[in-house]
Amino acid sequence: MDFxxxxxxxxxxxxxxxxxxxxxxxxxxxxVTLIYGILRFSNFAHGDTMAFxxxxxxxxxxxxxxxxxxxxxxxxxLLALPIGIVATMALVLVTDKAVFKFYxxxxxxxVVFVMVSLGVMFMMNGLVRFIIGPGDQRFGDGERFIIxxxxxxxxTGLDEGLAIKTSQGITVVTAIIVVALLFWxxxxxxxxxxxxxxxxxxxxxxxxxxxxxxxxxxxxLIVAALAxxxxxxxxxxxxxxxxTYFQLLLPIFAAAIVGGLGSxxxxxxxxxxxxxSEVMITYAWKKVGGYILPESLEPEGLAQLLSTDYKFAxxxxxxxxxxxxxxxxxxxxxxx
Amino acid sequence: xxxxLTATAxxxxxxxxxxxxxxxxxxKLGILFGFTGPIESLAPTMASGAELAMSEVSxxxxxxxxxxxxxxxxDTGCIDNGLATANAEKLIAEGASGIVGGDCSxxxxxxxxxxxxPNGMVMISPSASSPGLTSMEDNGLFxxxxxxxxxxxxxxxxxxxxxxxxxxxxTYTNNDYGKGLADSxxxxxxxxxxxxxxxxxxxxxxxxxxxxxxxxxSAGGDILVVAGYLDQGGLGIIQGALDTGAFDTFGLPDxxxxxxxxxxxxxxxxxxxGQIAGSDSEGAEIFAGKASELGFxxxxxxxxxxxxxxxxxxxxxxxxxxxxxxxxxxxxTEVANAPGEKINPGELGKALEILANGGEIDYEGATxxxxxxxxxxxxxxxxxxxxxxxxxxxxxx
Numbered sequence: 019m020d021f022x023x024x025x026x027x028x029x030x031x032x033x034x035x036x037x038x039x040x041x042x043x044x045x046x047x048x049x050v051t052l053i054y055g056i057l058r059f060s061n062f063a064h065g066d067t068m069a070f071x072x073x074x075x076x077x078x079x080x081x082x083x084x085x086x087x088x089x090x091x092x093x094x095x096l097l098a099l100p101i102g103i104v105a106t107m108a109l110v111l112v113t114d115k116a117v118f119k120f121y122x123x124x125x126x127x128x129v130v131f132v133m134v135s136l137g138v139m140f141m142m143n144g145l146v147r148f149i150i151g152p153g154d155q156r157f158g159d160g161e162r163f164i165i166x167x168x169x170x171x172x173x174t175g176l177d178e179g180l181a182i183k184t185s186q187g188i189t190v191v192t193a194i195i196v197v198a199l200l201f202w203x204x205x206x207x208x209x210x211x212x213x214x215x216x217x218x219x220x221x222x223x224x225x226x227x228x229x230x231x232x233x234x235x236x237x238x239l240i241v242a243a244l245a246x247x248x249x250x251x252x253x254x255x256x257x258x259x260x261x262t263y264f265q266l267l268l269p270i271f272a273a274a275i276v277g278g279l280g281s282x283x284x285x286x287x288x289x290x291x292x293x294x295s296e297v298m299i300t301y302a303w304k305k306v307g308g309y310i311l312p313e314s315l316e317p318e319g320l321a322q323l324l325s326t327d328y329k330f331a332x333x334x335x336x337x338x339x340x341x342x343x344x345x346x347x348x349x350x351x352x353x354x
Numbered sequence: 355x356x357x358x359l360t361a362t363a364x365x366x367x368x369x370x371x372x373x374x375x376x377x378x379x380x381x382k383l384g385i386l387f388g389f390t391g392p393i394e395s396l397a398p399t400m401a402s403g404a405e406l407a408m409s410e411v412s413x414x415x416x417x418x419x420x421x422x423x424x425x426x427x428x429d430t431g432c433i434d435n436g437l438a439t440a441n442a443e444k445l446i447a448e449g450a451s452g453i454v455g456g457d458c459s460x461x462x463x464x465x466x467x468x469x470x471x472p473n474g475m476v477m478i479s480p481s482a483s484s485p486g487l488t489s490m491e492d493n494g495l496f497x498x499x500x501x502x503x504x505x506x507x508x509x510x511x512x513x514x515x516x517x518x519x520x521x522x523x524x525t526y527t528n529n530d531y532g533k534g535l536a537d538s539x540x541x542x543x544x545x546x547x548x549x550x551x552x553x554x555x556x557x558x559x560x561x562x563x564x565x566x567x568x569x570x571x572s573a574g575g576d577i578l579v580v581a582g583y584l585d586q587g588g589l590g591i592i593q594g595a596l597d598t599g600a601f602d603t604f605g606l607p608d609x610x611x612x613x614x615x616x617x618x619x620x621x622x623x624x625x626x627x628g629q630i631a632g633s634d635s636e637g638a639e640i641f642a643g644k645a646s647e648l649g650f651x652x653x654x655x656x657x658x659x660x661x662x663x664x665x666x667x668x669x670x671x672x673x674x675x676x677x678x679x680x681x682x683x684x685x686x687t688e689v690a691n692a693p694g695e696k697i698n699p700g701e702l703g704k705a706l707e708i709l710a711n712g713g714e715i716d717y718e719g720a721t722x723x724x725x726x727x728x729x730x731x732x733x734x735x736x737x738x739x740x741x742x743x744x745x746x747x748x749x750x751x
Contacts, residue, residue, distance in 0.1 A: 030598055031568035039562070167599020179599035252561070257590070262561035300565045302552075302572035320552060320573055326565045327528070327555060 019176070024309035026178040030167070036297040037290070038186040038255055041193035044289030045248035046266065047273035048200065048282055049241040055217040055280035056237045057118070059131030064245060064270065066142035069263035070109055071246025072253045073150045075102035076157045083159065091161040092188070093254055102250065106242040113138055114238050122234075139264075146260045155258040158185060185255040196247055197286060200240070204282065209236055217280065265330075269296070272333040276340050278347025287348055292333055300326045377418040381677055383408060383667055384445035385425050385660075386455030386465065388432030392527075392558055392583035393457065395614045400480060401427060402650040403641075403657035403720075404454045407664035407702065414703030416710065417672055430456045432583075433529060433558070435464040442469040451677040452667040453477045454660060459484030459531040466496050476679045478666055478686070480659035483608065483631070484534040488728060495679070497686055499659040499666070499723055500631045501733025503531070506607060507538025509629050509735045509751050510579070511546045514605065517627070521549040522605065523575035525566065525591055527582040528555040535581045535607055551575040558586040563594040571600030577626075579605035584615040596622045603627075606738070611655050616743045623740045627748075630655055632736035633722040634750040641699040641720035653747075658699075658720030659731075665702055665719055666690055672709045690725045692716040 046068060053061040061067075078098035088094050121134055164187050167179025204210040209232075216223040216233045224230060249263065256262070273292045277284025303321035311317070324332065340347060385404050387397040408423040417423065428445050430438035438461035445453060446469065453475060456462035462482035470477050471493055478497045479487075485504040487496065514522065524540060526532035532555070540550050552573035556566045570578060570591075578601040582588030588610050595601040596619070606615070606628030616623050632638065632653075641661060645652025652658065670685040671677050689705075694714030697705040705715045717723055724732045737749040 027572075031564070031571055031600075035564040035568075039564075163597075167597075171599075181598050183597060256561035259559070259561060261559065297565055297568070300569065302569040305572040305574065320569065322569060322572075325554065326569055327557070329565055 020309045023176055023178045024306045026170075026174075026176055026180050027309070028306050030178065030180045032294075032297050032301050034180075034182060034186055036294045038183075038189045039297070040290035040293030041189050042248055042252045042255065042289075043266075043269055043273045043293050044286040045193055045196060045244055045251070046270040047277065047285035047289050048197070049244040049248070050270055050274040051277070051280055051282060051285040052237055052241055052244075054274070055282075056213060056233060057122075057131075059128045059135065060271070060279075061241075062132065062135045062267065063113075063139040063142055064241075065263045065265070065267035066139050066146065066260075067106060067110060067242065067245040068249030068252070068266070069146045069258075069260050070142055071102045071106035071242065072249035072258055072263070073146050073260075074105040075099055075246065075250045076150065076155055076253070076258060078102065079157045079159075089160060091184070093158050093160045093184070095157055095159075095250055095254055096188070099247065099250055103243045103246045106246045107239050109142075110238045110242045111235065114234065143260065143264060150260075152260055155253075157258065158254050160184065183255065185251070189251045189255055192247060192251060196244070200244075200282065203240075209233075213237065268330060269293075269333045272337040276336060276347055278349035281347070281349040284347050284349030291348075292336060295336060296329050296332045299323045299332050300329055377421065377675065378677060379419075379421050381417065381421050381423045381668070381671065382426055382448065382450045383423060383664060384442070384448075384450035384453040384455065385427045385664075386430055386438070386442060386445060386453050387427075387457045387660075388461070389427070389429045391430070391432035391434065391458075392586040393432050393609070395585050395612055396481075396655050397457065399645075399650050399652075399654040399657040400457065400660040401425075402648070403645070403652070403660035404480070404664040406644065406648065407661045407668065407699075410700070410702045411665075411668045411706065414706060416703050416706035417668060418675075423668060426450055430458065430461045430465075432458040433460060435461055438465050439468045442475075446473055446475055450475075451671070452679065452682075454663045454667065455479055457481045457656075458529075459487060459534070460529045463487060463490060463530060466490065466492055470495050474679055476667070476683050476686070478663040480663045481656040482531075484530045485538060486530055486534055488730065492728070494683060494729070497663075497666070497725065497729035499662040499719075499721060499731050500656065501731045501735075503535040503607075504538045505733050506535060506629065506631075506735065507540075507542040510539050510605065510607060511542035511548070512751070513627065513629060513737055514543060514548060514577075515546050519548065519576045519605075521551055521575045522577055522579050523551045523570045523573050523601070524553045524579045524581065525556050525570055526553070526580075527587055527609070528557050531609065532581050535609075536579075539579060539581065539607070549575075556582065556587045556591055558583060560587065560590065563587065563590040564598070566591060567594035567598060567600055570595065571598065575601075577601060577603040577605050579607070580610055581607050582609060584610045584612045589615065589618055592619055592623070606740075608655060611738055611745060613651075613654070613745065616740050616745065621743060624742065625740065627737065627739040629735045629737050629751065631659065631721065631731070631733055632747070632750075633734040634736075635718060635720075635722040635734075637698045637718050637720045637722060644700060652720075661699060662717075662719035662721055662723050665699075666717065666723070668702070669697075669705055669709065669715065669717060672706050687725050687729060689715055690717050690723050 164182040167181040170180040273288035277288025412422040428441035459482040526536035604626040608630040611630040642652035669689040670682040673685040674682040694716040
């Protein structure tokens with residue numbers, strides 16, 4: 019019984035939030051890693067692309083709500099998601115045509131691209147704040163919980179409750195579907211194969227007749243879809259605020275680099291590594307320890323490695339350690 | 355150069371001797387609150403409270419020789435020291451004779467140190483409650499119509515004890531106000547024999563508080579005391595704690611009392627309780643009545659204190675016959691405290707007349723003002739309980 023209690027407490031406070039957060043990071047990191055693999059630069063505007071997509075989703079969610087359209091127990095935002103994706107696709111394509119294309123034709127160095135993306139980031143940053151404002155926006159509706167902590171306690175008779183939010187369930191399911199689709203696309207379709215070829219060796223790919231502009235365009239379209247989905251899921255699960263999306267850039271890049279830049283599989287693994295370490299290192303293990311350890315060993319203090327203030331420091335530390343000892347990341351991506 | 359010096363001296367002399375002619379027809383008072391930021395939902399009613407006192411004085415026509423009072427609003431952002439000091443400078447440049455504000459403790463300290471002291475400007479804050487401000491060097495220029503959080507900590511500890519709470523977890527917003535309040539709650543509660551399982555900070559403006567909530571849940575406790583802001587991290591923490599079933603009752607100090615919290619959280623908040631500065635004095639009712647005539651909620655947090663802060667300025671100016679901070683500053687404590695005739699809200703005209711005739715007043719105002727120590731309110735508190743999605747005053751302490 020004690021073991022079950024410990025497991026439930028751990029799931030409630032560490033595993034479930036960690037898995038949901040990890041899925042959101044993984045989707046974000048996939049976008050970053052695709053850009054890095056194919057366009058060969060670190061896109062700092064990714065966090066704000068997510069914010070832009072989410073903003074469009076929120077605006078249409080509100081419109082749908084005012085029309086009385088809803089998705090029943092699911093959040094209305096899911097209905098607005100395709101519109102958000104299309105709008106974000108339009109935005110990134112316009113940005114690419116207006117900004118990045120120029121530097122591609124100049125054959126600019128990657129570091130120039132990074133600086134350019136920084137500029138794009140500030141533009142998008144301003145655009146989002148201009149349209150929806152800098153404040154918190156809540157747009158979740160429908161059923162809030164799949165299972166509530168109180169109900170779980172009654173059902174099982176355990177001392178610990180387990181809560182699963184609808185947004186967490188949706189996040190994990192959506193992430194699995196999106197990742198499956200992406201891998202099918204990259205591995206099985208002609209376009210996907212040409213993208214991988216372009217990523218592996220640009221010159222060889224050009225020689226074999228692959229149209230680079232088309233590869234670039236498709237990459238942007240996929241990245242826009244991934245960013246909007248990741249942003250919307252994060253917003254549904256937590257809340258939407260332009261500044262937090264900007265801050266997400268750090269864990270997302272940490273995830274992409276830990277997994278190995280340019281490797282989609284690495285981005286997913288990296289997302290979960292970062293999310294789990296953030297949650298586990300700042301978790302106070304007192305309660306779980308109290309259940310499973312014998313009485314003599316029970317922790318007196320909180321058994322917390324780092325105060326929660328240092329959550330971001332965890333991503334930073336992992337990032338630095340990986341760059342020092344294994345710059346190619348877990349899945350042998352490109353060296354940074 | 356010599357001529358200029360003589361001229362300046364002559365002007366200074368004449369200004370000093372003949373202040374009756376120097377009394378302006380228009381008195382400007384700055385209102386420096388956080389119209390944006392973590393307490394943006396409280397600031398508008400606070401400003402309305404202060405402006406009510408000013409319009410009352412203007413309409414009475416008794417200040418000096420029928421001078422009118424003009425409010426100048428400016429923003430502190432509540433947590434933005436740069437913005438707050440810049441706006442305080444702006445108010446002084448625009449000719450404010452006193453500043454009602456700041457609101458949050460951190461920015462109030464910054465304005466005091468960087469603007470008020472160098473310029474010799476007087477500040478009366480209706481809401482900055484950090485214990486740190488009591489001991490801060492202020493050259494006698496800083497007053498507040500709200501009690502210090504050291505007092506609030508004692509009140510909260512006694513409410514907890516009366517409700518039979520044995521152990522609490524505390525989380526506070528990571529600034530002067532939160533830290534000071536958390537310390538005082540912890541020490542008072544422990545002195546009363548209670549157990550504090552954990553004290554941790556949270557940052558405002560984050561999207562996700564699950565890690566903070568997890569640490570708090572692991573430490574346990576009967577209730578969770580959230581010394582934060584209701585529009586910011588405080589809300590996020592409560593939402594997270596309810597979602598995971600970590601806590602179901604919350605202790606809510608003054609920064610968490612406001613109508614938006616029960617509205618945003620919903621019925622799960624029922625049964626949570628807290629306290630906020632306020633009194634059952636006659637003045638509170640009169641003020642609430644006048645406020646509702648004007649269409650704002652006079653029981654909203656710190657609105658009555660703001661009225662009192664503005665009123666104290668104007669009464670002190672009348673008593674000294676001058677709008678110069680260095681002349682009227684000594685009169686502030688005098689008009690606020692006994693002896694003298696008791697003054698309630700709505701009687702500012704009468705008070706001005708008594709002062710004009712050389713009499714004495716004891717300003718009670720909307721919160722039973724009584725300044726102690728280095729110019730801060732002795733303070734009484736309202737005990738609040740959330741019932742059916744509303745903040746209900748259950749008791750006065």
